[in-house]
Amino acid sequence: MTATSSIRALGLWKYFGHFAALRGLDLDLAEGRFLTIFGPNGAGKTTLIKVLSTQIGASEGSVLVGGVDLAKDAGAVRRRIGVISHNTYLYPQLTAYENLAFYGKMYGVGDLRDRALTLLEEVGLVGRMEDRVATYSRGMQQRLSIARALLHEPDIMFLDEPYTGLDQHASRMLRDVLATLHTGCRTIILTTHSIEQGLEMCDEVAIQVKGRMVYRQPIGAVDRTTFEQTYFDYVGKEFRWDS
Amino acid sequence: MGLLSRAWTIAQKDIVSELRTRETVISMLLFGFLVILIFNFGIEPGLREENLVMPGVLWAAFTFAGILGLNRSFTAEKENDCLQGLLLCPVDRSVIYLGKFIGNFVFTFIMGMFVFMFFSILYNVDIVSVLLPMTLIIILATVGFSSVGTLFSSVSVGLKARDVLLSILLFPVIVPVVLAAAKASSRVLDGKGLAAAGMWLGLLLVYDVIFLAISVMVFDYTVEE
Numbered sequence: 001m002t003a004t005s006s007i008r009a010l011g012l013w014k015y016f017g018h019f020a021a022l023r024g025l026d027l028d029l030a031e032g033r034f035l036t037i038f039g040p041n042g043a044g045k046t047t048l049i050k051v052l053s054t055q056i057g058a059s060e061g062s063v064l065v066g067g068v069d070l071a072k073d074a075g076a077v078r079r080r081i082g083v084i085s086h087n088t089y090l091y092p093q094l095t096a097y098e099n100l101a102f103y104g105k106m107y108g109v110g111d112l113r114d115r116a117l118t119l120l121e122e123v124g125l126v127g128r129m130e131d132r133v134a135t136y137s138r139g140m141q142q143r144l145s146i147a148r149a150l151l152h153e154p155d156i157m158f159l160d161e162p163y164t165g166l167d168q169h170a171s172r173m174l175r176d177v178l179a180t181l182h183t184g185c186r187t188i189i190l191t192t193h194s195i196e197q198g199l200e201m202c203d204e205v206a207i208q209v210k211g212r213m214v215y216r217q218p219i220g221a222v223d224r225t226t227f228e229q230t231y232f233d234y235v236g237k238e239f240r241w242d243s
Numbered sequence: 244m245g246l247l248s249r250a251w252t253i254a255q256k257d258i259v260s261e262l263r264t265r266e267t268v269i270s271m272l273l274f275g276f277l278v279i280l281i282f283n284f285g286i287e288p289g290l291r292e293e294n295l296v297m298p299g300v301l302w303a304a305f306t307f308a309g310i311l312g313l314n315r316s317f318t319a320e321k322e323n324d325c326l327q328g329l330l331l332c333p334v335d336r337s338v339i340y341l342g343k344f345i346g347n348f349v350f351t352f353i354m355g356m357f358v359f360m361f362f363s364i365l366y367n368v369d370i371v372s373v374l375l376p377m378t379l380i381i382i383l384a385t386v387g388f389s390s391v392g393t394l395f396s397s398v399s400v401g402l403k404a405r406d407v408l409l410s411i412l413l414f415p416v417i418v419p420v421v422l423a424a425a426k427a428s429s430r431v432l433d434g435k436g437l438a439a440a441g442m443w444l445g446l447l448l449v450y451d452v453i454f455l456a457i458s459v460m461v462f463d464y465t466v467e468e
Contacts, residue, residue: 089328
């Protein structure tokens with residue numbers, strides 16, 4: 001473990017029945033680093049994010065997030081992490097402000113009104129904060145979801161396919177938010193299918209296939225053409241194995 | 244914020260959502276009214292055994308309508324995967340259980356009181372003389388029903404046949420609640436007063452305490468994937 005490890009997973013296995021979604025996966029990510037994980041469908045990317053973010057427990061292996069053992073104090077980890085997924089975790093019958101107020105109370109956020117208004121301003125929804133989320137477009141809901149995830153000022157962010165279903169405006173906004181988060185020295189793990197969006201601002205890049213990390217490099221050492229070839233080699237092999 | 248205030252925040256969120264859609268309570272009420280109305284068609288007015296049948300009708304309506312509400316309780320949390328959002332909050336799982344329990348209690352109690360009033364009109368019950376004891380019985384029965392119901396609702400929410408499964412899981416466990424509530428109501432509706440229903444009220448109280456405690460303890464395991 002490096003002295004500044006923010007996330008460290010060792011020998012992670014996750015079974016769903018007899019199916020192993022994670023197969024002895026190891027991961028070590030230093031504080032303030034931005035790691036993008038690529039991989040085909042069924043590679044276990046979402047499972048990895050769910051395990052690291054305490055949403056599900058690992059079947060075997062250990063995870064330290066911010067130096068805290070998930071098995072011992074998941075609550076302490078939850079206070080430090082923010083999760084943005086393709087699901088927004090927003091209540092459609094509540095307004096944007098009510099959603100943020102609800103999650104803010106659950107996280108014990110101080111000066112909640114000011115914090116919520118600041119975030120709503122940042123994601124460009126302050127003008128519609130009294131409207132029910134059910135009336136929002138997919139892009140607007142995802143922008144609000146970003147505000148929800150940042151409400152308690154987490155220093156570790158997990159983003160699981162956050163670009164799914166977003167229009168260009170919302171994608172650009174998400175990229176801006178990610179850039180701001182990254183300059184703020186947060187540790188970030190992003191999973192995505194999009195090479196374009198994934199390579200944009202990360203420090204390290206990895207490929208996950210069949211529940212294992214099969215490739216990991218600092219972004220400086222990655223040549224895009226070679227990486228694309230490597231990516232499709234792994235994904236291609238994966239398809240050939242299955243067939 | 245303490246444990247109870249966070250639980251109340253969750254319940255408040257459910258109540259506000261319900262006030263805007265009115266989906267759960269309205270469908271519970273309609274179902275409860277229908278059950279009472281249909282039973283009323285089958286029971287001859289002035290029948291000697293009418294007093295024996297009446298509490299059964301009331302609690303059958305309460306149970307069926309209540310299950311309808313419980314089915315919706317966690318289904319609402321599945322929309323946009325809100326349950327995961329809740330589970331990500333740095334609170335003990337028991338807080339989430341208590342919040343959902345309070346919400347279910349409120350909806351079921353409102354349904355129970357309205358169904359009882361409708362029942363009183365159809366069966367010529369002197370509502371003024373039995374309102375207080377019947378309210379107490381409905382409160383105790385609702386606590387027991389909602390405590391177990393909230394737990395089983397969280398178990399069945401991820402399954403395809405959740406409506407059927409919830410009924411199958413719940414009915415055997417809530418038999419003591421329905422039995423005690425029907426027996427206690429029978430005494431009260433006969434004009435014997437609450438004192439005559441003491442044993443059954445005691446049973447309800449013990450059931451409430453035991454099952455609420457058990458549900459708080461095991462909820463954590465039911466929401467694990």
